[in-house]
Amino acid sequence: MRYIFIGSGAIGGSVGGRLHESGRSVVLVARGAHFEALRDKGLRLRVPAGTLTLDVPVAAGPEDVELREDDVLVLAVKTQDSVAALDAWAARPVAGGGTAGERLPLVCAQNGVENERLALRRFHEVYGMCVVLPSTYLNPGEVVAPCGPYTGALVIGRYGTGSDETARRIADDLEKAHFLAPVVTDVMRWKYGKLLGNLANVIEAVCGSASDAAAKDLVARAKAEGAAVLDAAGIAYVSEAEITELRSGTVDPQPMAGEPTRGSSWQSLARGAGSIETDYLNGEIVLLGREHGVPTPVNAALQHAARESVSQGREPGGLTAGELSRRTAEGVTA
Numbered sequence: 001m002r003y004i005f006i007g008s009g010a011i012g013g014s015v016g017g018r019l020h021e022s023g024r025s026v027v028l029v030a031r032g033a034h035f036e037a038l039r040d041k042g043l044r045l046r047v048p049a050g051t052l053t054l055d056v057p058v059a060a061g062p063e064d065v066e067l068r069e070d071d072v073l074v075l076a077v078k079t080q081d082s083v084a085a086l087d088a089w090a091a092r093p094v095a096g097g098g099t100a101g102e103r104l105p106l107v108c109a110q111n112g113v114e115n116e117r118l119a120l121r122r123f124h125e126v127y128g129m130c131v132v133l134p135s136t137y138l139n140p141g142e143v144v145a146p147c148g149p150y151t152g153a154l155v156i157g158r159y160g161t162g163s164d165e166t167a168r169r170i171a172d173d174l175e176k177a178h179f180l181a182p183v184v185t186d187v188m189r190w191k192y193g194k195l196l197g198n199l200a201n202v203i204e205a206v207c208g209s210a211s212d213a214a215a216k217d218l219v220a221r222a223k224a225e226g227a228a229v230l231d232a233a234g235i236a237y238v239s240e241a242e243i244t245e246l247r248s249g250t251v252d253p254q255p256m257a258g259e260p261t262r263g264s265s266w267q268s269l270a271r272g273a274g275s276i277e278t279d280y281l282n283g284e285i286v287l288l289g290r291e292h293g294v295p296t297p298v299n300a301a302l303q304h305a306a307r308e309s310v311s312q313g314r315e316p317g318g319l320t321a322g323e324l325s326r327r328t329a330e331g332v333t334a
Contacts, residue, residue, distance in 0.1 A: 012076035013143035037141025048254035157187030193238030208317025278306035
């Protein structure tokens, strides 16, 4: 099997780099300065044992890759970029006939719960992956993955129909590449549980951290709204304790020089990416709340603050947790 990572930032770079290191065939798809750095100098993957410089094949887009029948596509872009990526790859021809959407499996290695539905409109075989992998991508060509003894935990299952042989083969390759990779029949239950944890991402991004008392209060209130919404919608989700148990003692941050690992939303603001995934994290809770009659003022205010931070080009820390709390009380959502 050859793995093609559509998006090679913190997640795609970490997983793709480790798979390449373990001897698997990998292609990293990137763009701009990141593509140029990967092409010219290789991937610099910083892990607790040191910095790996990996000469992974790299492509700028689907037109640069001749697809084979043994390929696995791994979607690792933010949700707001999924539709464009899925459309670009689904129609690509595969050697021997047919298109990628008709013949190749696609794994959604992403936060949120919308990607699998988007993918299934375009691909026959879609796999969800709950990604528990603290990692950072801030500089072109470099990814930091600070956890050990495993780099991350990647819970995988076929979307809608549970596990199958393809999921087990992917998991086997991941297990040989420094990852925990349990195969489950209810992968979306894991992704909804992870969604509740990701509701804190925007607070860390907008406030710069989520460690003071006011920020922790906002996190708790956002998660409580999220749990209430999922319960009202009848959506099953793993508990925070289950996710903690999965990674405890196996996926733990190790001492490394440099800045601590930050969340994906913080990284988007820090890089000036021009977009943020909050609409598909806190925004998912707002949407479900509206559908099921559950008020979500905290998540709506956080969603608005994220959009504002992007539109005004703010770096992390542009608002205080106190200001966010005031906006929540005042119902600032538009």
